Amino acid sequence: MADPEQVIGEKPAAIKWVCCFTIIFECVDDLQLVLKVRIQNPKENDFIEIELNREELSYQNLLKLSCCELGIYPEQVEIRKLPNTLLRTDKDILRLQDFQEVELILMKTGNSEWIQHIPPLRNPATTAMLQK
Numbered sequence: 001m002a003d004p005e006q007v008i009g010e011k012p013a014a015i016k017w018v019c020c021f022t023i024i025f026e027c028v029d030d031l032q033l034v035l036k037v038r039i040q041n042p043k044e045n046d047f048i049e050i051e052l053n054r055e056e057l058s059y060q061n062l063l064k065l066s067c068c069e070l071g072i073y074p075e076q077v078e079i080r081k082l083p084n085t086l087l088r089t090d091k092d093i094l095r096l097q098d099f100q101e102v103e104l105i106l107m108k109t110g111n112s113e114w115i116q117h118i119p120p121l122r123n124p125a126t127t128a129m130l131q132k
Contacts, residue, residue, distance in 0.1 A: 033057060036101045037066045040080070047101060058090045066104060077104040 033054050036047035050069055052061060059079075067074045079087040082101040087093060096102075 030054065033096060034098050035062075035066075035096060036099055037070065038101075038103055039070055039072065040103045040105045049099075057093050057096075059087065059093050062087075062093050062102075066102070070104060072104065072106070076107055078107065079103075080105055 031054055032051040034049055034051050037050050038045065038047045048069060050065055052065060063074045063077070063079060066079075067077065080103045081087055081092075081096065082103055085092075087096075087102070
């Protein structure tokens with residue numbers, strides 16, 4: 001039977017690579033919160049995924065990034081964690097977990113009409129800029 005030290009010593013590079021890859025993957029995963037976001041709409045129920053830097057989690061950052069990605073003005077919305085919880089403060093945002101579903105509720109104008117939203121911005125450079 002082979003000596004355990006010899007067996008372990010046969011592939012140190014492969015073992016180091018796997019450990020290093022796992023550590024890097026876990027660190028990158030811990031740096032960002034991934035949320036599923038959509039506009040409340042009975043006709044459209046698809047989500048997009050957005051990534052927020054965990055070190056800069058706040059209500060305003062979530063609002064700014066999700067509105068930019070979906071092409072609506074931040075002044076127009078309230079944020080709901082599905083199925084039925086309004087998000088109002090930074091503490092609410094800090095409790096979110098990866099892949100939770102968030103919905104932006106469009107508010108009505110003074111004349112009871114829905115505020116129109118502008119076409120979505122799907123520019124990665126804009127998204128990166130907003131995350132800074």
